[in-house]
Amino acid sequence: MSASVTEHSRRATRVPRDGESTPSGRSFVSSAALTWATQLSVGVLSLGNVLIVARSLGATGRGQVVFLTTAAYLTSQLALLGVEQANINLASTEPRLRSSLATNSVILALLLGAVAIAVVTGLVALVPQAGGSTGSGLRWLMLASVPMLILQVYLLLLVRADYAFGLANVASALGPAVNVTVNATFAVTGLLTVGTALGTWIAGQALGTVLMAWYIARRSAGFGRPDARLARQSLGFGVKAQAGRALLLGNYRLDQWIVGAVAGARELGLYSVAVAWAETLYYLPTALAAVQRPDLARSESRSAGRQAALAFRAALIISVPLVLFLVVAAPFLCVTVFGPAFRGSIEQLRILAAGTLGIVALKLFGNALTAQRKPMLETAAVAAAFLITVGLDIALIPTHGGVGASIASTVAYSAGGVAAGILLARALGTGMGEMIPRGRDVAAIWRRVAATLSQSAGSR
Numbered sequence: 001m002s003a004s005v006t007e008h009s010r011r012a013t014r015v016p017r018d019g020e021s022t023p024s025g026r027s028f029v030s031s032a033a034l035t036w037a038t039q040l041s042v043g044v045l046s047l048g049n050v051l052i053v054a055r056s057l058g059a060t061g062r063g064q065v066v067f068l069t070t071a072a073y074l075t076s077q078l079a080l081l082g083v084e085q086a087n088i089n090l091a092s093t094e095p096r097l098r099s100s101l102a103t104n105s106v107i108l109a110l111l112l113g114a115v116a117i118a119v120v121t122g123l124v125a126l127v128p129q130a131g132g133s134t135g136s137g138l139r140w141l142m143l144a145s146v147p148m149l150i151l152q153v154y155l156l157l158l159v160r161a162d163y164a165f166g167l168a169n170v171a172s173a174l175g176p177a178v179n180v181t182v183n184a185t186f187a188v189t190g191l192l193t194v195g196t197a198l199g200t201w202i203a204g205q206a207l208g209t210v211l212m213a214w215y216i217a218r219r220s221a222g223f224g225r226p227d228a229r230l231a232r233q234s235l236g237f238g239v240k241a242q243a244g245r246a247l248l249l250g251n252y253r254l255d256q257w258i259v260g261a262v263a264g265a266r267e268l269g270l271y272s273v274a275v276a277w278a279e280t281l282y283y284l285p286t287a288l289a290a291v292q293r294p295d296l297a298r299s300e301s302r303s304a305g306r307q308a309a310l311a312f313r314a315a316l317i318i319s320v321p322l323v324l325f326l327v328v329a330a331p332f333l334c335v336t337v338f339g340p341a342f343r344g345s346i347e348q349l350r351i352l353a354a355g356t357l358g359i360v361a362l363k364l365f366g367n368a369l370t371a372q373r374k375p376m377l378e379t380a381a382v383a384a385a386f387l388i389t390v391g392l393d394i395a396l397i398p399t400h401g402g403v404g405a406s407i408a409s410t411v412a413y414s415a416g417g418v419a420a421g422i423l424l425a426r427a428l429g430t431g432m433g434e435m436i437p438r439g440r441d442v443a444a445i446w447r448r449v450a451a452t453l454s455q456s457a458g459s460r
Contacts, residue, residue, distance in 0.1 A: 012173045016345035031165045032291045038169035039283035049183055050276050053197055054269065056187040063265030064134055064194045066272045069201050070256050071120075072142045076149035078246050079116035082238025083108055084157040085245070090234070091161035092297040098158065099224025102216050104231045105154035106223070111458025113147025129261055138195055144320035145202045148209055155212040161294055162220050168290075173213045175204030242372050244379030247386035248362065255405040258393050262421055263401040264380055271402030274348035277333050281322055281356040282363070285315050296371035305428030312375035312421075312436045326353045348406040355410035358385075361417030365424040377423045 054062040063311055087105065091098045120143060124131040159168045182200040186192035217223055256275065260268040288311045296304045326333070327350050334345040362385065366378035389412040396404025425432050 020198040022401070024396060028291060028326065032122050035165055035169055035291055036284055036287035038173055039287055039328035040280070042173050042176045043280045045173070045180050046060065046282075047276055049176060049179040051338060052180065052183045052187050054273065054342070056183075056192045057194065057197075059266045059269035059341055061095070061194055061265075061269075062272065062318060063260060063267075065197045065201075066268055067265065068134055068142045068194070068210030070140055071139075072145050072149060072202075074254070075120055075143070075259065076113070076146045076153070079112045079146065079150055080153055081108075081112060081235060081429050082240065082242030082245060082246070082375070083112075083234050084153045084238075085241040085375065086234035086237040088100055088157040088161045088235040089237070089295055089297050089371065089373070090230075091158050092294040096380045097227075097230060098161070098216075098221035100227040100230050101234070102155070102158060102221065103223045104234065105158065106151060107226055108234075109147050109154060111375050113150050116146050116150075119141045134194070138198060141195075141198060143222035145205065146299060148202075148206055151211070152209040154204060155209065155216060157293075158210050159215060159220070160290055163294060164215060165219070167212070167215050167219075167290060171208040174208040175201070175210065178204030178207060187287070190313065215224045221338070237373075237375070240271070241375035241378070244366065244370070244375060244382040247379065255389065255393050255397070255409060259402060259405050259408055262397055267401040270342060270344045271348055271405055273334060273338055273342050274352055274402065274406065277326065277330075277345075278356075280351035282359050283352065283364040285311075287362045288333065288394060289314060289363050291427060292364075293367060293371055296368050299372075301372055301428045302430075304368050304372050305424060305430030306434065308364050308424060308428075309430050309434040312361060312364045312435055313441050316357065316437050317441055319356055321361055323353050323356050326350075326446075343382075344402065348402045351403065351406035351410055354415035357441075358410075358415070361420050362413065365417075365420035369420075369424060369427060372428060374427055377427055378420070380418035381416050381423055384419045385412040388412040388415055395410050399447030 018059060049109055050062070083105065087101050091101055124139065156168055156171065157169070178202055179197075180204075183192055183197055186196050186200075256268060256272065292307060292311060299307065322347050330346045330349045330353075334342050334349060338345070339414065366381060366399070369375065369378040389408050392408030392411060393405060396408055398404075400407075421432070421435055424430055425435075
């Protein structure tokens with residue numbers, strides 16, 4: 001065993017208690033705060049990119065860019081087969097496997113990416129409408145990025161298992177930063193097109209992937225020998241987790257594909273603006289889930305349930321005021337920022353904001369269930385949401401466009417969140433009362449944030 005692997009094994013043998021530092025040297029609150037701040041920054045950059053593309057190419061051009069990037073994202077996410085979930089569980093609990101997991105990730109990304117490209121190509125040949133209104137050249141460029149996008153997710157969760165949240169944050173921010181910089185330059189010089197916007201998006205994602213590969217090769221366990229047995233184990237667990245992840249992805253992105261294919265690029269352009277603003281509310285539970293995951297994988301069931309419930313209460317307390325702000329500020333965010341052509345996004349944004357609390361529950365409780373090796377329970381909660389999403393999308397999008405998609409998403413998120421809470425309580429022995437925010441939680445959050453800020457200031 002190499003010295004680096006031995007060191008990582010030593011660092012990962014104990015779960016930090018509440019308030020203690022993680023093996024990275026940062027407290028949970030500090031790591032979560034930095035991850036959330038990074039995601040908010042990414043959100044600001046992404047919104048800036050949306051603004052640049054929308055104002056330069058109009059609603060139709062924006063819709064075409066969204067269609068291509070959404071298709072690439074959906075395809076790569078569906079092709080993951082849950083291997084990333086096995087990566088973080090195994091790398092957290094058995095650090096000696098990290099080098100083989102890294103190499104297996106490269107091989108599986110290439111193989112699964114090739115299969116995904118073939119499947120989408122066949123789908124477009126059978127159902128040309130699935131290709132949207134874009135040309136074949138742009139579709140092939142989009143498909144070529146799929147293996148890289150798969151590898152990006154595999155490596156991201158290996159990096160998080162190493163508690164390298166700072167590096168993961170930088171890698172996540174690279175893509176949006178490149179998008180804003182390059183697209184703004186192209187817009188000013190009159191060179192911005194759907195094709196250049198897509199190429200810039202792919203280049204930004206590739207830079208983040210390369211950075212994580214460098215970290216694993218030089219700072220972590222490295223890329224070791226491939227392990228066929230380990231790959232089968234990863235796929236065995238991953239397939240169980242993938243169903244829930246795929247269905248959750250369907251809740252997030254399938255509606256955009258349907259809106260683009262059924263209601264047209266302009267309607268998708270409007271809906272994408274509402275979604276872009278609404279998704280800023282999802283960053284907090286995403287950050288909490290990411291930072292909690294290595295510890296949840298190592299914890300016993302009851303402790304994991306308590307940790308998830310605590311994070312849920314904190315996320316609710318912080319999210320409710322943000323939801324209210326987004327509802328009130330919707331006219332400014334959609335019309336003042338993006339222009340009068342996007343007035344139709346106001347109602348959609350307000351409807352989507354109402355589904356935030358369901359997303360908080362789905363993300364945090366589902367994350368805890370999968371970390372505790374109960375991925376099928378997360379799948380059950382997400383499946384309930386997905387079935388509602390698909391049914392309402394089919395019923396509402398043809399006649400109501402983006403508004404129909406917004407209603408479908410909000411109803412589905414809320415139902416899925418309730419289901420996730422019930423399943424967590426039964427599986428991990430967490431009392432439902434532990435999920436209800438209390439008055440003292442506000443004071444506790446304030447004290448923890450103040451302590452973290454004081455510690456950060458003192459370390460400078």
